[in-house]
Amino acid sequence: MTDRCLLAVESSCDDTSAAVLRGESELLGHIIATQDMHAEYGGVVPEVASRAQLRVIDGVVSTALAEADMTLAAIDEFAVTAGPGLIGSLLVGLNWVKGAAYARRRPLVGVHHMEAHLFATTLEDERAQPPFVALLVSGGHTLLLHVEEWGRYHLLGQTRDDAAGEAFDKVARLMGLGYPGGPAIERMARDGDATRHPFPVPMIRGDSGPDDDDYYDMSFSGLKTAVLLRVRELEESGRLEEEIPHLAAAFQQAALGQLVEKTLRAVQASGCQRVVLGGGVARNRALADGLGGRLGPKVTLFVPSPRLATDNAAMVARAARFHLDRGERADLELNARADLPMPGIVRNGASP
Known part of the structure; x- marks a missing residue:
């Protein structure tokens, strides 16, 4: 089992989250920043959401790292939600993580948001x-x-x-x-x-x-x-x-x-x-x-507990660990897709 430390970011809708995971399930730091301003509009306004995420993402990551008692330089691998979701929001997290991974020459992987939800409960019950x-x-x-x-x-x-x-x-x-x-x-x-x-x-x-x-x-x-x-x-x-x-x-x-x-x-x-x-x-x-x-x-x-049922980076980190352990890597061509297909899906006995 690896003891490498992974930093994951989730920003597919209006929340902004960062998590530090060691190994498969040791959650060292986990922060979720929510937005309350959408209630007055009766729903999430994409442009408002992404602008708010731009303002908070640095602080969210810094707080998660502080909670883990780590610096960004100590992170071994990076992960980010690549889709599906609101394209502007996805790009906020994606560009931040791509920049961090590139600057430190660290492995990077993109994660499907719904596949991450599949992994959430494993963080609380093996x-x-x-x-x-x-x-x-x-x-x-x-x-x-x-x-x-x-x-x-x-x-x-x-x-x-x-x-x-x-x-x-x-x-x-x-x-x-x-x-x-x-x-x-x-x-x-x-x-x-x-x-x-x-x-x-x-x-x-x-x-x-x-x-x-x-x-x-x-x-x-x-x-x-x-x-x-x-x-x-x-x-x-x-x-x-x-x-x-x-x-x-x-x-x-x-x-x-x-x-x-x-x-x-x-x-x-x-x-x-x-x-x-x-x-x-x-x-x-x-x-x-x-x-x-x-x-x-x-x-x-x-x-999952309410905190892991909502959009969160801990589940993204756990799904990323699975893909990284299989040798999967993304390069700087990784891009966000609002309609990203879920990997590994099989219907009627054949992959779509």
């Missing part, structure tokens, strides 16, 4: 190893994977429209709950009765099987439209404000219910005894509790 079923749910992605081994990911299903986190943000906006929508809906739903507004769970057909296109795929746009129509009805009757907690509970139950059902299908078909959650939506306790309550005693559920 048992989170393949084979397992993974549900990755964030503001931009919803992926259901069968992970046979690191670096080889069978894509079972994904959203056909909105990502789960995106749907939460949009529905929260409809209800006037503000941004970010996921935590706002989760808080409001605690005081609600989901049976008051029973929305159907999308993409769940009793007669479908693993060979059907929609067996593992997910959809949230129809559910979002159903909420919109109900909001309009309640506005017209003057009852919207009093029904918001119940609407939030009903939407959350239907949205998370779909994620739970699809994951259970994957577990049953694969025979895996481990399930890994990842991504920002994994911070929702109702998702973890709902899935954990359905998996049964023989299946272990791994859920």
Whole structure:
């Protein structure tokens, strides 16, 4: 096992994070700088986000190094999120890390943001190893994977429209709950009765099987439209404000219910005894509790702590360690891609 020290930077959206990792899992320093100004806009404004990241990235890296009691000169390897994400934000981190690696003639590797989410739980529990079923749910992605081994990911299903986190943000906006929508809906739903507004769970057909296109795929746009129509009805009757907690509970139950059902299908078909959650939506306790309550005693559920479920550089460092140990390196031609394909993805038995 290597004891080399790795500095990783994550800047794919509005957060800016830096981490120092020694070996595979010894986290020496980890800093996440968040931005609160986007709440007034109802969502992340790309130009505002990247400009703010330019202002803080030096300080974020310096603080992570100080926490690790190290200097930049002592770093052996560098890693950075290369995509997917907001292109301006990605370039802030990418250019900083490329400059540092080039100046010190150190190895560099680019990391896929969603693959990094796969590795997050291994920093807290070394048992989170393949084979397992993974549900990755964030503001931009919803992926259901069968992970046979690191670096080889069978894509079972994904959203056909909105990502789960995106749907939460949009529905929260409809209800006037503000941004970010996921935590706002989760808080409001605690005081609600989901049976008051029973929305159907999308993409769940009793007669479908693993060979059907929609067996593992997910959809949230129809559910979002159903909420919109109900909001309009309640506005017209003057009852919207009093029904918001119940609407939030009903939407959350239907949205998370779909994620739970699809994951259970994957577990049953694969025979895996481990399930890994990842991504920002994994911070929702109702998702973890709902899935954990359905998996049964023989299946272990791994859920990252809230700090490692959000966008963070620690998971980027852990994924980078895997790729660096395989001998992978990037050069100065490494560039950011907003739509970067996830490495190692296999669907229907063949790489896309």
